Amino acid sequence: MVSSAPCTALPGRGKSSFTLQRCLLGIFLATLAFLLFTLSDACVLPPPFQALELVGKPKPYYEVGEEVTYRCKKGYDQVLGFLTIATCEPNHTWVPISDDACMKRKCPYLGDPKFGKADYPNGTYQWGAQVHFSCSSGYYIIGKAIINCVLKGENPHWDGKVPQCEKILCAPPPKIKDGKYSFSDIEVFEYMEAVTYSCNKKPAGEELTLVGEKELYCAGNGVWSSSPPQCKVVKCPFPAVENGNQLLGLGKKFSYRDTVVFECIQGYYMNGSTTSVCNGESVWEPPLPKCLKAAPPPNTKPPTISYSVSTSPSTKPPISTVSGYPNPDGPFDDEFAQWIILLIILIAIVLIAIIILCLYRRFQRRKKGKAVRAQYNTYQKSLTTSAEPTT
Secondary structure, three states, X not given: OOOOOOXXXXXXXXXXXXXXXXXXXXHHHHHHHHHHHHHOOEEOOXXXXXXXXXXXXXXXXXXXXXXXXXXXXXXXXXOOXXXXXXXXXXXXXEEOOOXXXXXXXXXXXXXXXXXXXXXXXXXXXXXXXXXXXXXXXXXXXXXXXXXXXXXXXXXXXXXXXXXXXXXXXXXXXXXXXXEEEOOOOOOOEEOOOEEEEEXXXXXXXXXXXXXXXXXXXXXXXXXXXXXXXXXXOOOOOOOOOOOEEEEEOOOOOOOOOOEEEEEEOOOEEEEOOOEEEEOOOOOEEOOOOEEEEOOOOOOOOOOXXXXXXXXXXXXOOOEEEEEOOOOOOOOOOHHHHHHHHHHHHHHHHHHHHHHHHHXXXXXXXXXXXXXXXXXXXXXXXXXXXXXXXXX
16 A cells, blocks of 8 residues: 655755655555556455444455355344345445344333323334333323433343322412411312412401412422412502602502502603502502603704994994894894894785786786777778778
8 A cells, every 4th residue: 555645855965856756656656556456356345334243354355256244233133134245246346235134122112101101202212212201280200201222231221210100299388477378178289279368357457468479279299389478568658749640540548569650741751660569568669750840942043143333432343243142132133033034025925916916907908908909990891891882
């Protein structure tokens, strides 16, 4: 065999010549080996397989027509109808042979546990596969939910036992101070069975409110759906918002989960949430909003120009100054200027109307004059015709 390493020059003199000779020699030997292999009647080492292994020690090469024998590896069984003998063909290939000649061994089939189900995700229980167990509603699993089919020696086996499905049961829920729950005489509760809490009535004093979940149910083995509620006095302060109106939740007393809604009066904007709820700690949540005075809109008017006349006897012309504030006493006051512009527009409209009216009347007069001339000419023609002698 010829090395496939790149052609590199050796240190010393004549590096280029030596490198070229080495490369040519390598190419020649590789070509010669390839030709000898293609022209020879031999096969190389038989191919490896996942389920098969070669019987005996392999040889460097095999002649055409020579046979090799395979056998199944550990954990596999031979399938009838498939050959485990390969023959060296003239085209340097081994036929016929494949992994289909051997099949994986299987673990014992596991059925459904009582009140449960067994599922094979891969659709098989050969070694390397898994089985998943689950329990019916109202039951919980005891043991491993997933077990694997593993190969130990030559035979496969499951790495765990089939689990059991036990009924979900709960002990009585916790008792609460100044309260009680329904079905208090039952000692064992089954899956999804529920109880309802309520507060005791006090003969005098403040009314107790149930804070928390009113209904609890058995959600798992010995596990209730939530923590028990509390019986306590809940009294939120009167919700007063300055410069605001209360839209919802009008009343004198406010207890647990009471809701109020606010809006601000005109000229004020709301800082906070419009809705607040009285929580179990006698606090409005979120906090009550505030109505803040709305800021005036920004001044978008352009700065005006005011002129100041010096009273000194100097002959210099007046200096114009730019000011951001209107001058109420000057001739260029903003309101005065607006009125002047409006008056000019009105005068222009009146003048245009007068001009249009005059043109219309002139047009009517000219039209009337033409009509009179036409009548006069007709009359003259009629007189001339009547004055001519008859023959």
